[in-house]
Amino acid sequence: MRKEKKIPEPNPLFLERMQEIFNSEKDYKEYLEILKHKPSKSIRCNTLKVSPEKLKKKLESYGWKLVQPWEEYPEVMVIDCELEPGELGRSLEHLLGYYYIQELASMLPIIALKPKENDVILDLCAAPGSKTTQAAAEAKNTGLIIANELSMGRIKILASNLERCGVTNTIITKKEGAALSKRFKKQNLKFDKILVDAPCSGEGTLRSKYKTHGMWNIKTIMSLPRIQKSLFLESFKILKVGGEIIYSTCTHAPEENESVVSAILNELGDRIKIEKIKIPVTTRKGLTKWKNDEYNKGVELACRVYPQDNDTDGFFLSKFTKLK
Amino acid sequence: MRPPEFKILNPKEKKEVENKLKLQFGIDHISGTVLQRGAERLFLFRGELDYNHIKEIEDNVPVERIGIYFAKHAHDSIRLSIEGVQALKDQITKNIIELNEEDSKTWMYGEEVQIETGKKCYVVIKHKDYFLGCGKASEKKISNFIPKSRRLRNKNIIK
Secondary structure, three states: OOOEOOOOOOOHHHHHHHHHHHOOHHHHHHHHHHOOEOOOOEEEEOOOOOOHHHHHHHHHOOOOOEEOOOOOOOOEEEEOOOOOOOHHHHOHHHHOOOEEEOOHHHHHHHHHHOOOOOOEEEEOOOOOOHHHHHHHHHOOOOOEEEEEOOOHHHHHHHHHHHHHOOOOOEEEEOOOHHHHHHHHHHHOOOEEEEEEEOOOOOHHHOOOOOHHHHHOOHHHHHHHHHHHHHHHHHHHOOEEEEEEEEEEEOOOOOOOOHHHHHHHHHHHHHHEEEEOOOOOOOOEEOOOEEOOEEOOHHHHHOEEEOHHHHOOOOEEEEEEEEOO | OOOOOEEEOOHHHHHHHHHHHHHHHOOOOOOOEEEEEOOOEEEEEOOOOOHHHHHHHHHHOOEEEEOEEEEEEEOOEEEEOHHHHHHHHHHOOOOEEEOOHHHHHHHHOOOOEOOOOOOOOEEEEEEOOEEEEEEEEOOOOEEOOOOHHHOOOOHHHOO
């Protein structure tokens, strides 16, 4: 059952852009409607510490109702009942690191990246650690994860989450992402898998974080792609040949999504291949045209995740393989 | 000011930590690399990266954390952190104090537990199949070291 809350009035320019992105009155209306509701609360069982079956049984003994929405991923659970404010984060199981509170859409990049045992992984913009802890669980705490973050305040949260979840295969570094990749290139440190979950304008999180409404700014959207592209291109240099890299954001803005992906595909040519992504939600194809720009046709393989399709936050994902 | 660098314990230093843990808790072996930061804090890293590569990364990039904080030197003993207890729980055979439901709530609330254990040493706290960290037993109580961020705020949550 979803509670309706009074939300701030969205910026008119934002709404105009969303209407243009959807290019469908039905989609746009459904989007506006779902914006009024918070997404369902969800958790990810930390399989480093406990099995999904055992955790579910324990949490159900508290009277909680849990649904496992994705058959292939039993560790993912949606809370299908009303909890007291903050109750999810105050249980003994949470304090012991048996689960991580994580929005469903935020789980998708690691599901798409498919970390496996002994992989060497770089999580370039890692805080607060939801995806790092997920990758560590997938890799069964083997191999190596470098979790990078620039902000010291956010590193503290990252470290605390990694510790709570018992993640022992990770090194936390503090450096601007592109500069970090340059250093690792000098060291000849290469990765099997890289996640570039880039800093973005956060339009997809409007349902979860109402404050995003007040922070929305077209100037931010115009200034971020340069940074996002640089993060990707520098980290691509330290990806092993045959290695895989995810570029994702939690925004709908094509400037930060398809425009970046198109520029990457055009610049890297035959050194890179964009991949089809298999994730357990309804997705839409990447846009090939926005305003006056036509994008590389490859962007169609990128995935747009819309809140009204899945009762999640909004997200954008693209996956690539390094060919040479 | 930057925090002190991580020092990777050499085999002899690691063995000294293991010997203490064997004596205190019956722990035979710590798999992975043990690192020390500052005078007391010990970290456990199980990633696949050898000594030289860790040093090379540290020389080139600010490293904030390697693995997890799992224990600290406390005089002649080793005090395990809550995560250290969980990481090594399968090997812990000695100095385990099993608390009842009421006392385990008190413990997770961050308070001393007023019970006589007959021990004067660090003990591992357990309730059912939950390992709840490490405390120091004295005459009539167990002192609590659960960090604030890992404490319960509502005693009614453990069932």
